[in-house]
Amino acid sequence: MQAGGHWLWGHEYEAWSTTDGEFYINNVNELGQAFAMKGGLFLAVTDPAAISHIYSKHPYEYLKSQIIRPLIDRLIGKSLVWAEGDQHKRQRQMLAPVFTNENVKNMDEEVHNAADKLVDVLREHIHTERVTEKDGSVSVNILEWSCRATLDIIGNVGFGYDFQCGRSEEAKAIQQSWRELVLMGMGFMGFAAPLVVRAFPFITDLPVRAIQNQGEIKTIIKKLAMQLIEQRRAMQSDEGMKNGKDLMSTLLKLNEKAEGADLDQLLDHICTFVMVGHETTSAAINFSLLELARHPEMQEKLRKEVTEFVGSGPGGEPTYEEYQKELPYLDAVCKEGLRMYPPASHAERIAMIDDVLPLRFPITTASGEQVHSIRVTKGQHINIPTIAINRNTTVWGPDAEVFRPERWLEHGGVPAASSLTQGWSGIFTFIEGPRICIGYRLALFEYKVIMSALLKNFEFKDTGAKLATQFSSTLQPFVEGQKHDGVQIPLFVRDLHQ
Numbered sequence: 031m032q033a034g035g036h037w038l039w040g041h042e043y044e045a046w047s048t049t050d051g052e053f054y055i056n057n058v059n060e061l062g063q064a065f066a067m068k069g070g071l072f073l074a075v076t077d078p079a080a081i082s083h084i085y086s087k088h089p090y091e092y093l094k095s096q097i098i099r100p101l102i103d104r105l106i107g108k109s110l111v112w113a114e115g116d117q118h119k120r121q122r123q124m125l126a127p128v129f130t131n132e133n134v135k136n137m138d139e140e141v142h143n144a145a146d147k148l149v150d151v152l153r154e155h156i157h158t159e160r161v162t163e164k165d166g167s168v169s170v171n172i173l174e175w176s177c178r179a180t181l182d183i184i185g186n187v188g189f190g191y192d193f194q195c196g197r198s199e200e201a202k203a204i205q206q207s208w209r210e211l212v213l214m215g216m217g218f219m220g221f222a223a224p225l226v227v228r229a230f231p232f233i234t235d236l237p238v239r240a241i242q243n244q245g246e247i248k249t250i251i252k253k254l255a256m257q258l259i260e261q262r263r264a265m266q267s268d269e270g271m272k273n274g275k276d277l278m279s280t281l282l283k284l285n286e287k288a289e290g291a292d293l294d295q296l297l298d299h300i301c302t303f304v305m306v307g308h309e310t311t312s313a314a315i316n317f318s319l320l321e322l323a324r325h326p327e328m329q330e331k332l333r334k335e336v337t338e339f340v341g342s343g344p345g346g347e348p349t350y351e352e353y354q355k356e357l358p359y360l361d362a363v364c365k366e367g368l369r370m371y372p373p374a375s376h377a378e379r380i381a382m383i384d385d386v387l388p389l390r391f392p393i394t395t396a397s398g399e400q401v402h403s404i405r406v407t408k409g410q411h412i413n414i415p416t417i418a419i420n421r422n423t424t425v426w427g428p429d430a431e432v433f434r435p436e437r438w439l440e441h442g443g444v445p446a447a448s449s450l451t452q453g454w455s456g457i458f459t460f461i462e463g464p465r466i467c468i469g470y471r472l473a474l475f476e477y478k479v480i481m482s483a484l485l486k487n488f489e490f491k492d493t494g495a496k497l498a499t500q501f502s503s504t505l506q507p508f509v510e511g512q513k514h515d516g517v518q519i520p521l522f523v524r525d526l527h528q
């Protein structure tokens with residue numbers, strides 16, 4: 031058991047409020063890869079064998095908590111993120127064909143168009159700003175920009191809707207609502223609410239404005255998707271509508287074959303893709319840009335690679351396959367960014383059975399005994415701090431907390447597979463097992479296309495602002511001492527072609 035902790039909420043406040051998962055990282059380094067926390071009676075686990083046991087071998091015996099599921103439903107509906115057990119298996123089987131390599135490859139045009147539009151609107155913004163640095167760069171909160179492209183992509187590939195690079199009323203409403211939710215989660219209420227809901231679960235149904243507002247984004251997206259379905263029905267036959275290229279058309283086709291699936295659930299799927307797909311991907315891009323701004327030599331190296339490479343796609347752009355195989359430094363920056371800053375930086379599961387968690391790295395108990403497994407009882411809350419898994423010094427070495435893309439290119443730079451979790455590239459950012467992020471191929475493709483477009487056109491420089499992060503739905507950055515100003519990553523941005 032970790033020592034100390036508040037008399038009422040144990041270690042939970044410390045864990046919730048420290049930056050970059052520091053609480054977990056420090057404890058893992060000191061106590062080992064599994065330790066008990068006072069408070070909500072959590073067991074924190076980062077050990078790869080225990081993680082694999084929970085996520086890959088027994089995913090339906092370790093479930094999301096009853097606190098989180100009503101919130102997920104309210105925010106994005108009863109789709110994959112919400113479903114458990116057989117319901118999840120059925121939904122996953124139905125949705126898996128949507129995000130295959132082949133399908134993501136076919137999203138190429140939408141992804142490139144969105145990246146190009148982002149470059150245009152960012153350029154326009156820079157040139158209309160009056161306050162510039164000596165070199166002509168402008169201070170920009172990059173958070174407000176990259177999400178425009180990722181929302182555009184998922185709008186287009188999801189249901190053929192154009193969010194106009196953040197300019198449509200719906201895009202503005204979604205962003206506004208999301209920011210409010212995130213800010214609420216970062217205030218004291220964000221910490222206290224889960225504790226209260228744990229004690230009084232019915233509270234999630236109370237007609238309290240802050241709670242009911244969580245449904246706003248779902249309402250906007252479902253309304254838009256329904257309007258589009260009706261428009262298409264009015265314009266063409268049902269057959270024509272199902273032959274569209276977007277995910278909604280694919281789902282309409284699959285929907286017919288799937289037993290028990292209905293239109294409302296289809297809209298929940300669309301809503302889920304839009305929300306979990308766009309914020310996470312833009313967060314990944316933002317944190318990488320921050321690190322590249324802090325390391326100009328890495329930024330220049332990456333710019334050189336993406337500028338000099340002549341691909342076999344239209345206009346010399348790399349093709350989907352070339353983005354995967356022919357741009358090694360871009361790949362390394364992408365992996366390192368996702369390792370250091372997993373957007374979904376924390377997760378929680380509840381044991382549904384009495385069980386034993388195996389440990390790859392034995393731990394020493396307070397009495398000095400070395401143990402190779404931990405007994406858990408039904409109802410045990412388990413905290414899985416992804417950020418601490420990805421930055422674990424025992425596994426990644428003393429520079430685990432340093433952004434160093436080169437490690438992915440060096441012989442022996444990446445730890446042996448047996449010390450790592452089994453997700454994509456041995457990091458836990460997309461988790462592992464049957465619930466691994468269904469959209470990860472699309473996310474990686476978007477990341478690479480958007481990052482290349484931005485670096486070819488702009489230079490990013492550190493403003494010197496001291497940043498901290500906190501988990502609120504996803505990993506949120508803010509300027510230290512200025513949390514009330516909202517989430518931000520301020521960067522100086524200069525147009526390279528002016």
Ligand code: HEM
Binds near residue numbers: 122310
């Ligand atoms: C860098 C970007 C992304 C990251 C870091 C990310 C991360 C994750 C993580 C950690 C989970 C597992 C959550 C859990 O069970 O605890 C997840 C699940 C999911 N993600 Fe992503 N995601 C990203 C992009 C996307 C995109 C682009 C889409 C779709 C358009 C998407 C759709 C989903 C869905 C539907 C699930 C639920 C899967 C299931 O439970 O079977 N994600 N994602």
